Amino acid sequence: MKKAIHYINQFFAGIGGEEKADYKPEIREGLVGPAMALNSVIDAEITHTVICGDNFMGSNKDEAVDRILNFLKDKEFDIFIAGPAFQAGRYGVACGTICKAVKEKFNVPVITSMNEENPGVEMFKKDIYIFKGGKSAAKLRKDIKSMADFANKILNGEELSSADEEGYFPRGIRHQVWLESGKTAAERGIEMLVKKLNNEPFETELVIPEPDRVPIAKPIKDLSKANIALVTSGGIVPIDNPDKIQSASATRWGRYDISKLDNLESGVFKTIHAGYDPAAADEDPDRVVPVDVMKVFEKEGKIGKLHKYFYSTVGTGTTQAEAARMGKEMLKYLQDDKVDGVILTST
Numbered sequence: 001m002k003k004a005i006h007y008i009n010q011f012f013a014g015i016g017g018e019e020k021a022d023y024k025p026e027i028r029e030g031l032v033g034p035a036m037a038l039n040s041v042i043d044a045e046i047t048h049t050v051i052c053g054d055n056f057m058g059s060n061k062d063e064a065v066d067r068i069l070n071f072l073k074d075k076e077f078d079i080f081i082a083g084p085a086f087q088a089g090r091y092g093v094a095c096g097t098i099c100k101a102v103k104e105k106f107n108v109p110v111i112t113s114m115n116e117e118n119p120g121v122e123m124f125k126k127d128i129y130i131f132k133g134g135k136s137a138a139k140l141r142k143d144i145k146s147m148a149d150f151a152n153k154i155l156n157g158e159e160l161s162s163a164d165e166e167g168y169f170p171r172g173i174r175h176q177v178w179l180e181s182g183k184t185a186a187e188r189g190i191e192m193l194v195k196k197l198n199n200e201p202f203e204t205e206l207v208i209p210e211p212d213r214v215p216i217a218k219p220i221k222d223l224s225k226a227n228i229a230l231v232t233s234g235g236i237v238p239i240d241n242p243d244k245i246q247s248a249s250a251t252r253w254g255r256y257d258i259s260k261l262d263n264l265e266s267g268v269f270k271t272i273h274a275g276y277d278p279a280a281a282d283e284d285p286d287r288v289v290p291v292d293v294m295k296v297f298e299k300e301g302k303i304g305k306l307h308k309y310f311y312s313t314v315g316t317g318t319t320q321a322e323a324a325r326m327g328k329e330m331l332k333y334l335q336d337d338k339v340d341g342v343i344l345t346s347t
Contacts, residue, residue, distance in 0.1 A: 002044035005072065006050070008032065028049050038148060042151055054088075057090075082094075085133070087317050099127075131168045131169075227338060233315030234273055234312070237312055261295075
């Protein structure tokens, strides 16, 4: 029987949440967490489950990858599956990172699943199979089934269809195929052109992705005269969270007056971000929004001035569309106040 190995994070292994996100890599024999659901639908035996904390993978990538590859070097496996990671950004990046490394080291098929808003999609979709998954663990069984169905095709040597037909994100790979219709490219092109001219639906054979590029701003000529603002996706807000910014999947943002402050005091400001351990940020909010350092720079003349407001929202689970909207809304205020540059801090 074919063999598989499954990768999950500390949360789905039942070890803990943010307080255990620095959990070091380990490998266990048998099934842990979602591996049990996967094992019931895949045409292979999941012999081992690899576990790693999301923060450990993010902060110690080389060490984490080396450890996991070392775990696998004496194991027999025909396929490697990670996740599903849903909309969890760090988990998605971790799944993409280890899948790519396993593929390159052991030359076995690797599969994972993420929601389209997961940053791991853009980072790794050209390197590995990433299936289009749900936003949350409520879709776990469905996402696992999608990965397993495709894994079974690979394991059984069946013919694989296109990305759209199978359900994974396109990798930018083109294959030559022979159509049953026997129509030439010229004939198909003319048919599409006629449909387009008649406003009829048609499907192109070569999809050109729309570029989503932001022009690089010109450098600030003289920082000592510049008006610099602080913007964060780290969820730092006044203690009562007056704008009711959500702790995840945010659709709101706030701006807060710091013109008379030299730093952000604990107990006056806090983080409402649900994607990381809040202890360090609550103890000293300047760790996420460095008002203290920027005020020193202002007094030393390294910058002209620190903008009187800082702007805040939450990044975890927030969709690209909502982030873009909030950014544009913030931009109007920044432009009105003649801000020259922005320091964007995260977690």
